[in-house]
Amino acid sequence: MSVSDEVRGQLAVKFEVLFPHLDERQRRLMMGAEARVLGHGGIRAAARAARVSETTVRKGVDELEAGEEPLGRVRRPGGGRKRSADLDPGLRPALLALVEPDERGDPMSPLRWTVKSIRSLAAELTRQGHRVSADTVGDLLRKEGFSLQAGVKTLEGRQHPDRDAQFRYINEQAKGHMGAGQPVISVDTKKKELVGDYKNAGRRWRPAGEPTLVRTHDFLDRQGPGKAIPYGIYDITANTGWVSVGTDHDTAAFAVASIRRWWQARGRHDYPAATRLLITADAGGSNGYRTRAWKMELAALAAETGLDITVCHMPPGTSKWNKIEHRLFSHISMNWRGRPLTSHDVIVNSIAATTTRTGLTVHAELDPGTYDTGIKVTDSDIDALPMHRHRFHGDWNYTLHPRPRDTTSAATTPRPAGNPSPQPCTGCLRNPELTGMPEPALDELVDQLTAKLDELRERGRLRQRGGERIRARGAGAKDKLTTADRVLVTVLYLRKLGTRYLLAQLFGVNTSTLTRAVHQVQPLLAEHGCTIPPSTARFRTPADVTAFLANSSPTKIKPAC
Incomplete structure (x- = not known):
């Protein structure tokens, strides 16, 4: 049985208080006695609490169990072998120069482009004349404040100057809709998944020595079931998810068809008095702000439902801030981790079984429909849409109305074709x-x-x-x-x-x-x-x-x- 952190903390306090009053032998015997009381794992726990090696604690246990007289020996203060860093003053600077060549050492260090494990560092230091073991290198690094760390995904690249303003605008729109009892949904396409006996990231509990056998390569089998395209709709107010699992292409038509299914099955029943719908989406993909087909399909949905559909896009490069990413998709990925997605039914059932302690429920269904790609939407088609662009970033924020657009009072500007059109009044x-x-x-x-x-x-x-000029100024074209x-x-x-x-x-x-x-x-x-x-x-x-x-x-x- 492992020793709890609470017990180790109590031991550390006890050792800190008593050790200054004990000599070396007494400290060793005290650590050995505490280790024997703790039982299995006691030696390691006592060593960590006292910040000494396990060998020292084990020696104290052996002395207590032997019962010989005298119980160990006492070295005079300052006795014993000196530490490597004390014997070799150049060891610490040489180690830091290897770990941080850009800041403290030679930029042409042989370890600049290699994995700096403590063994490779110890070997390079030994080659330079500093005889040291890998364990000593690890101790020195920890004393200098180093630890093993992985990269953290926080840098989002170049940020749009209106990034924060757009987030505030989305927040204001969401508050206004939710305060009026109108639905607010977050939409996105989850990562496409290979359907078959392919490896899925993560681990799950299995009998020892009986892992699930999967393919060695993740090459798509053209004769197999293909890919699954999960498109999600997350209702922010109700904390519910809806996922349509497509089998064809991730197009704007597929995205809006998924929203249409959610509205017909859940939305109109959960919000019977709704007159507006707010959609928050990424800046790219099938529901991106540059995708013309997305706006065309949403206009058709607005006409069918009679809703004013407002879309607010996340600023470029901030898709991970979309609510659906960390409130729905992350839980789906954790739910099916380590399990091969061998069929579309497995995918649908795994998504539908996703729940959280905060009350998330998810509905999933298969969409076997066909969605063609390469559909062209002309400028005239966009001009005819009943779409109102907001005053703040009309490219990111716009509303599609269920009624046709009134263009009788709008002045039109002829498009130059061949010869330039007459210059309008500026x-x-x-x-x-x-x-x-x-x-x-x-x-x-x-x-x-x-x-x-x-x-x-x-x-x-x-x-x-x-x-020089031949004709008078002002003559000619x-x-x-x-x-x-x-x-x-x-x-x-x-x-x-x-x-x-x-x-x-x-x-x-x-x-x-x-x-x-x-x-x-x-x-x-x-x-x-x-x-x-x-x-x-x-x-x-x-x-x-x-x-x-x-x-x-x-x-x-x-x-x-």
Whole structure:
């Protein structure tokens, strides 16, 4: 029977109090007596409590059991062999130089790119002239504050500047829906699983010497049952899960079909008075914010159910923060750990049997449907959707309405095809909600840059002509963008409101003209110390810009420059 931590703690306190009053022999006999009382495991427990070797404790036990006189010997203070670190002052620095070559030692250390086990460290130190054993190396490392540690997954790579703001926005949306009694679900596709006698991570209890036999390689058997694609819906309020196990492809149609099944079987019964549905999803995959088919399928679901479906996506690179990951999927993985998923029925039953002490229940069912890939969704299809993009990051946050979109009052901008379309009026694009600065500040910025832009324009044309101007200034073809428009389009571009193609549509030019304007104006803004902060609004079509301006309210904008 092992000795509990409580008993070891009591021994450590006892030894700490009494050892200063005892000599070496008395300490050894006392540890031996305590070890004999504890029985099996007592020697190790006493050694750890006293911070000595087990050999010392075992020697004390042997002396007590022998009963000979005198019971052991007493060395004078300071007797015995000296520690290796005391005999060799260069041992400790040499060891630290091997363990941390970048900070304390030679970057070209032979152990830089190898596993630094205590045996390999001891061998290298011995080669350098420091005779030391692996156990001594381990003791020295522990005294220096080292321990065996694994990597911890915490670094998320480059973070989006609006990452935390998006999390706060999602939290506000979820609180608003839940406070009004509306459903809030978290959705995602779990890792695809191979169906068959393949090894599954983890261990489970089995008779000794009788492990489950699985394949040596995880190559998919084309003649076998294939893969399983679990798509999960986690109801945050009710703490319930719904998983559709697909057998075909992980597409947007499959994702929305799983949500539809959840709503028909559970959602509409759990929330009979619901008029809205909030979905939190990852930024990528079949339910990503760039996936057009996802929005098309959700629009069809909204029309079927009569719900206003709001979607809030996690910022890029933060999928592990989605609720479904650690409240549903993690428990499913623990439930079937070590068990080969030999059939779809095994997968469905294992998921359905998942529970937690906090009351989680899960329903699972097989979806044998076929979901085609490569379905194209055009710009006109997206424009016709009854979709409202939120003012804060409309690319991440949007609502699909069950009613058709009213486009009678929305101004449309013709798409350039072949020849550029006529240049639309750009007065509305000077709105402070888009530029991030009051109109007087924008006019002042244009006045500051006009002379420099004209000078750059003439210098460029001089290089093109190869000589001085022949015709009078102002003769010939007119610029497609005025100086004010070049400044405005650069400000809008730096605000990251949309793609270059969208801005080209708004100004009635092609993308090459817009790119040249940005390359001219952007360095001048840097010279003037003018920083244009990015906007949280995102647009895809001119109709989105028009709808945004129609709903905008005049606000006080602090000048950016």
